[in-house]
Amino acid sequence: MKIYNTLTDKLEEFIPIEKGKVKMYVCGPTVYNYVHIGNMRPVINFDMVYNYFKYLGYDVLYASNFTDVNPKIITAAKELGITEREVADKFIKAYLSDLENYNCSKIDYRPRVIEHMEDIYNFITKLIEKDMAYEKDGDVYFRVEKIKDYGILSNQDINELKSGIRVEVDEKKESPLDFALWRKTTEGEQFESPWGLGIPGWHTECVVMINSLFGEKIDIHGGGVDLKFPHHENEIAQSIALNNNTLANYWMHNGHINVDGEKMSKSLNNFILAKDFIKLHKANIIKIALFKTHYRLPLNFTDELFNEANIVDKKINDVLKQANLQIQLGNLEVGKIKIDERINEIMDEDFNTPNLLSYLMELVKDLNSALRNKEDITISYDKINLINTILGLKYDLKELTTEDKELYQKWLSYKETKDFSNADKIREELVAKNIL
Numbered sequence: 001m002k003i004y005n006t007l008t009d010k011l012e013e014f015i016p017i018e019k020g021k022v023k024m025y026v027c028g029p030t031v032y033n034y035v036h037i038g039n040m041r042p043v044i045n046f047d048m049v050y051n052y053f054k055y056l057g058y059d060v061l062y063a064s065n066f067t068d069v070n071p072k073i074i075t076a077a078k079e080l081g082i083t084e085r086e087v088a089d090k091f092i093k094a095y096l097s098d099l100e101n102y103n104c105s106k107i108d109y110r111p112r113v114i115e116h117m118e119d120i121y122n123f124i125t126k127l128i129e130k131d132m133a134y135e136k137d138g139d140v141y142f143r144v145e146k147i148k149d150y151g152i153l154s155n156q157d158i159n160e161l162k163s164g165i166r167v168e169v170d171e172k173k174e175s176p177l178d179f180a181l182w183r184k185t186t187e188g189e190q191f192e193s194p195w196g197l198g199i200p201g202w203h204t205e206c207v208v209m210i211n212s213l214f215g216e217k218i219d220i221h222g223g224g225v226d227l228k229f230p231h232h233e234n235e236i237a238q239s240i241a242l243n244n245n246t247l248a249n250y251w252m253h254n255g256h257i258n259v260d261g262e263k264m265s266k267s268l269n270n271f272i273l274a275k276d277f278i279k280l281h282k283a284n285i286i287k288i289a290l291f292k293t294h295y296r297l298p299l300n301f302t303d304e305l306f307n308e309a310n311i312v313d314k315k316i317n318d319v320l321k322q323a324n325l326q327i328q329l330g331n332l333e334v335g336k337i338k339i340d341e342r343i344n345e346i347m348d349e350d351f352n353t354p355n356l357l358s359y360l361m362e363l364v365k366d367l368n369s370a371l372r373n374k375e376d377i378t379i380s381y382d383k384i385n386l387i388n389t390i391l392g393l394k395y396d397l398k399e400l401t402t403e404d405k406e407l408y409q410k411w412l413s414y415k416e417t418k419d420f421s422n423a424d425k426i427r428e429e430l431v432a433k434n435i436l
């Protein structure tokens with residue numbers, strides 16, 4: 001299994017820290033408003049990554065956090081006239097319902113910053129003790145220039161970075177590169193700390209939650225490419241400072257989403273909320289549209305893309321429905337195939353979902369032809385289901401009752417005796433029952 005590691009910019013063989021286990025963390029939303037469809041790309045992508053590791057037989061421990069302590073939440077609380085906790089609860093609830101609607105709810109751990117305040121104090125204290133951080137007027141900053149590998153993830157040189165930064169006049173920091181681990185606040189929600197009232201910095205929150213849940217190092221750290229710098233770079237810097245490691249062995253970043261060739265933004269009015277988008281297209285169609293492009297590449301949303309995805313979804317649905325009927329009528333044994341070498345070949349190359357979708361379409365063709373020619377349908381049926389599970393596609397296939405089966409046989413015998421008026425009547429019943 002090979003993963004493109006954005007830390008080394010190389011395709012690397014996946015070797016887990018603990019045999020048979022995958023520890024994975026993906027940065028979750030800052031819960032101050034509804035998430036947009038761009039935020040759903042990592043969600044859908046890492047759900048697929050999770051499913052594929054499961055398919056390979058790994059025990060996957062998947063965490064994705066809620067950033068529920070953040071200056072943006074303080075601002076939102078003021079605007080909405082409610083408390084920060086109410087803002088966080090409202091948008092956590094909305095996000096969980098998005099996950100449900102997109103069929104991406106498999107996350108094992110959903111830590112919140114508020115549950116890890118004690119860990120955050122301890123973490124910052126240790127960095128100060130190691131002289132990697134310093135307190136200044138109630139703020140605590142990280143000494144970036146003490147990390148010689150700083151910029152390793154985003155391929156930036158520390159000197160270049162330094163010359164590119166505008167230095168503020170009233171700067172409290174020793175170096176313009178230093179970032180805040182703790183920030184003094186004078187309004188909104190504040191937490192007591194050894195450095196006075198304030199809130200923790202976002203980059204610290206994620207590292208602390210990872211360390212608390214998994215220990216010093218995990219296998220995979222994921223997120224959107226926008227998070228590479230400074231967020232993930234700063235997570236790595238803190239982990240190097242405290243634990244002398246890069247926090248994760250494999251860093252994975254998905255590309256962003258454009259709409260009709262333009263970047264999504266509020267000002268362009270092409271900013272689509274996940275909760276609204278799911279009303280336009282069902283989850284299967286959105287996933288097919290996303291998986292047609294490799295996760296690392298930017299993705300362009302067009303009407304054409306969704307029309308095509310719609311057709312693909314319908315083809316899969318139709319053939320599965322027909323096959324399901326024959327399987328139940330004939331009491332055929334399915335679910336025997338657990339591994340398909342072709343799937344492994346395709347997915348072992350850094351989760352090549354565009355090729356997996358092509359293979360899926362081949363199998364749909366095979367299954368259609370097997371149905372037509374009354375050949376064995378169970379093999380292609382099983383393989384299609386394996387792929388659907390990996391991609392997180394869900395099809396509701398009806399379980400037939402004895403009565404349903406009898407009705408179906410009746411329809412067949414009317415057809416055989418060319419009693420078309422009765423056959424049509426029963427056909428209507430079968431359609432109404434979602435059998436045909």
Ligand SMILES: [Zn+2]
Pocket residue numbers: 027028206231
């Ligand atoms: Zn994060």
